[in-house]
Amino acid sequence: MKKEKNLSVGHGAFGSADTGDTSGYGGLVRASVSWGSSERPYGSYFDDVVDDLERAYPDFADAIERVVLYRGELTLHVKRGKLLEVALVLRDKLLFEMCLGVNGVHYPTETDRELHAVYPLLSMTHNRRIRLEVSVSEGDPHIPSLVEVWGGNNWNERETFDMFGIIFDGHPGLTRILMPDDWRGHPQRKDYPLGGIPVEYKGATVPPPNERRSYR
Amino acid sequence: MSTSSGPIVDPYASSLETTEGRVFSVTGGDWDSVVTEIGATKEERVVVNMGPQHPSTHGVLRLVLELEGETITELRAGIGYLHTGIEKNTEYRSWTQGVTFVTRMDYLAPLFNETAYCLGVEKLLGITDDVPERASVIRVMMMEFNRIASHMVALGTGALELGALSPMIFCFREREKVLDLFELICGLRMNMAYVRPGGVAQDLPPGALPKIRETVQELRRDFKDNEKILIGNTIWMKRTAGIGYLDLAGATTLGITGPVLRSTGLPWDLRKSEPYCGYENYDFDVVTANTCDVYGRFLIRMSELEQSLRIINQCVDKLEKLEGAPVMVADKKIAWPSQLSLGGDGLGNSLDHIRDIMGTSMEALIHHFKLVTEGFRVPAGQVYSAVESPRGEIGVHIVSDGGTRPYRVHFREPSFNNLQATSAMCEGSLIADVVAAVASIDPVMGGVDR
Numbered sequence: 001m002k003k004e005k006n007l008s009v010g011h012g013a014f015g016s017a018d019t020g021d022t023s024g025y026g027g028l029v030r031a032s033v034s035w036g037s038s039e040r041p042y043g044s045y046f047d048d049v050v051d052d053l054e055r056a057y058p059d060f061a062d063a064i065e066r067v068v069l070y071r072g073e074l075t076l077h078v079k080r081g082k083l084l085e086v087a088l089v090l091r092d093k094l095l096f097e098m099c100l101g102v103n104g105v106h107y108p109t110e111t112d113r114e115l116h117a118v119y120p121l122l123s124m125t126h127n128r129r130i131r132l133e134v135s136v137s138e139g140d141p142h143i144p145s146l147v148e149v150w151g152g153n154n155w156n157e158r159e160t161f162d163m164f165g166i167i168f169d170g171h172p173g174l175t176r177i178l179m180p181d182d183w184r185g186h187p188q189r190k191d192y193p194l195g196g197i198p199v200e201y202k203g204a205t206v207p208p209p210n211e212r213r214s215y216r
Numbered sequence: 217m218s219t220s221s222g223p224i225v226d227p228y229a230s231s232l233e234t235t236e237g238r239v240f241s242v243t244g245g246d247w248d249s250v251v252t253e254i255g256a257t258k259e260e261r262v263v264v265n266m267g268p269q270h271p272s273t274h275g276v277l278r279l280v281l282e283l284e285g286e287t288i289t290e291l292r293a294g295i296g297y298l299h300t301g302i303e304k305n306t307e308y309r310s311w312t313q314g315v316t317f318v319t320r321m322d323y324l325a326p327l328f329n330e331t332a333y334c335l336g337v338e339k340l341l342g343i344t345d346d347v348p349e350r351a352s353v354i355r356v357m358m359m360e361f362n363r364i365a366s367h368m369v370a371l372g373t374g375a376l377e378l379g380a381l382s383p384m385i386f387c388f389r390e391r392e393k394v395l396d397l398f399e400l401i402c403g404l405r406m407n408m409a410y411v412r413p414g415g416v417a418q419d420l421p422p423g424a425l426p427k428i429r430e431t432v433q434e435l436r437r438d439f440k441d442n443e444k445i446l447i448g449n450t451i452w453m454k455r456t457a458g459i460g461y462l463d464l465a466g467a468t469t470l471g472i473t474g475p476v477l478r479s480t481g482l483p484w485d486l487r488k489s490e491p492y493c494g495y496e497n498y499d500f501d502v503v504t505a506n507t508c509d510v511y512g513r514f515l516i517r518m519s520e521l522e523q524s525l526r527i528i529n530q531c532v533d534k535l536e537k538l539e540g541a542p543v544m545v546a547d548k549k550i551a552w553p554s555q556l557s558l559g560g561d562g563l564g565n566s567l568d569h570i571r572d573i574m575g576t577s578m579e580a581l582i583h584h585f586k587l588v589t590e591g592f593r594v595p596a597g598q599v600y601s602a603v604e605s606p607r608g609e610i611g612v613h614i615v616s617d618g619g620t621r622p623y624r625v626h627f628r629e630p631s632f633n634n635l636q637a638t639s640a641m642c643e644g645s646l647i648a649d650v651v652a653a654v655a656s657i658d659p660v661m662g663g664v665d666r
Contacts (some may be wrong), residue, residue: 099470103626152471178296
């Protein structure tokens with residue numbers, strides 16, 4: 001597997017506004033990378049899974065943007081328009097009976113692919129796991145809902161909507177689930193500060209964590 | 217108490233008119249006045265809001281029930297009352313400090329949260345195979361003790377919610393023994409942050425193994441109290457058998473794992489199907505039931521206690537052979553450098569260790585300083601790792617950007633997914649069965665809301 005590109009480079013103890021380099025000699029450099037496609041053979045049962053999917057789903061080459069193997073785990077990067085079809089084939093033909101929810105990740109530096117949705121899948125019949133990943137832009141954060149395919153994704157999609165603002169089209173009731181209904185913003189996005197709002201307690205106001213020195 | 221035409225004077229059950237219809241607030245005491253009032257309104261459909269502060273919703277869970285008579289036609293669960301932003305917080309702390317956050321999610325199963333997280337970090341670091349065997353055995357032993365403590369709360373509070381008080385007292389008595397052991401080993405009874413990336417925080421204290429053996433014997437003896445009082449008990453059977461039905465197809469599509477899935481007859485347990493921490497080296501059975509109901513889940517939890525004790529006994533045998541072996545990876549650029557020891561005033565820094573790094577080893581001092589202030593770097597990438605918690609598959613999706621802090625940590629909480637089954641289990645059943653069904657799911661709201 002090769003690095004496709006460096007997305008951004010950061011220095012210091014990441015997440016802090018100043019260098020965060022406590023000793024002054026850290027020389028910490030972070031390169032946010034996007035992994036390119038892995039080469040075959042993938043090893044383990046992953047070759048079988050990809051072969052089976054290619055056979056069962058003729059549009060494979062068009063729908064799957066990248067196949068990434070990392071740390072013994074296989075990720076299929078799926079185009080959002082094809083997600084529902086791929087999910088149905090994976091469930092019905094490859095027997096991935098269970099979807100373990102969906103998780104959002106926000107990469108502000110990946111232009112036009114800032115928001116990622118990651119679906120871990122489990123096949124109990126074959127004892128196999130793979131992962132689907134879909135990326136969309138912040139301006140058009142729509143992904144088809146998989147509630148029709150795996151009913152248990154209902155709350156998970158609501159959570160990802162709540163936290164990242166990804167809109168799952170076709171979801172039976174896409175409302176906030178963890179934050180209050182009238183909350184503004186999506187707390188897990190990288191541009192949303194930790195805490196963000198002051199807390200009032202018994203008449204005193206506690207500043208939000210992102211304005212406290214120890215969190216900067 | 218009040219007539220159907222006059223205003224309600226019951227101080228515990230006031231009523232007011234809203235655009236949605238008449239709303240009654242019942243905060244305890246006597247339901248008779250409300251029932252009389254509702255009877256007079258000729259309204260067929262009644263919506264009952266149960267929780268989030270309710271003694272039998274198993275935490276701050278809110279249930280909205282639509283009733284026809286005593287039958288539930290629609291049920292919705294409302295969550296989020298215990299949302300603490302733990303996932304967001306981990307992004308502002310080092311990888312090791314992340315453990316102290318995640319241990320607080322599912323507060324009845326802290327060691328499972330920690331282990332799932334640490335296995336994920338170790339996978340990203342590529343040091344899964346370097347974790348010392350003694351550390352893995354201690355992890356397994358602690359997790360199984362934790363499973364017992366967690367099941368004890370599930371069974372005790374479940375019984376309490378159905379009106380059986382004695383099992384609650386027995387269960388909390390057993391749990392106390394396990395928590396005492398945790399205190400002996402980690403210094404804390406809950407939220408112990410004991411499992412760390414690369415191993416565990418410290419080795420077992422002297423005299424721990426005999427104490428563990430003693431506790432195992434006591435637990436095995438005292439579990440019988442619960443078995444005698446509940447298994448086959450007519451009242452208990454009437455409240456639980458055939459209640460909260462969810463079959464395999466329903467469980468799979470809803471992503472249900474743990475005892476609820478195993479109550480459908482499928483022996484799915486990550487300890488067997490995808491062994492971690494060396495679970496393949498232990499002899500134990502996966503317990504199932506085929507009744508798909510609350511009673512089956514209860515029996516599974518009871519039997520899992522015995523299986524946990526079996527595993528713990530094997531752990532103790534292994535630990536005796538591994539006496540003195542390391543409990544943290546050898547790589548000094550990852551291993552948490554501080555050592556703890558038990559002093560006269562409680563658990564604290566080991567003075568010998570401080571003397572050593574301050575006085576004799578410049579390199580140890582540097583490592584200590586760098587690791588404690590900055591932490592270690594984790595290669596960029598993403599992994600998913602899962603362990604079998606008392607409630608099912610707790611999975612963690614970790615994304616790193618190569619820095620000293622996590623880029624994104626997301627937990628796939630079993631309580632969160634399992635709670636979605638409440639509607640499927642309860643719709644069409646009686647209102648009294650909701651309590652039994654929720655108790656059999658055993659959600660921990662700290663884990664659900666994170």
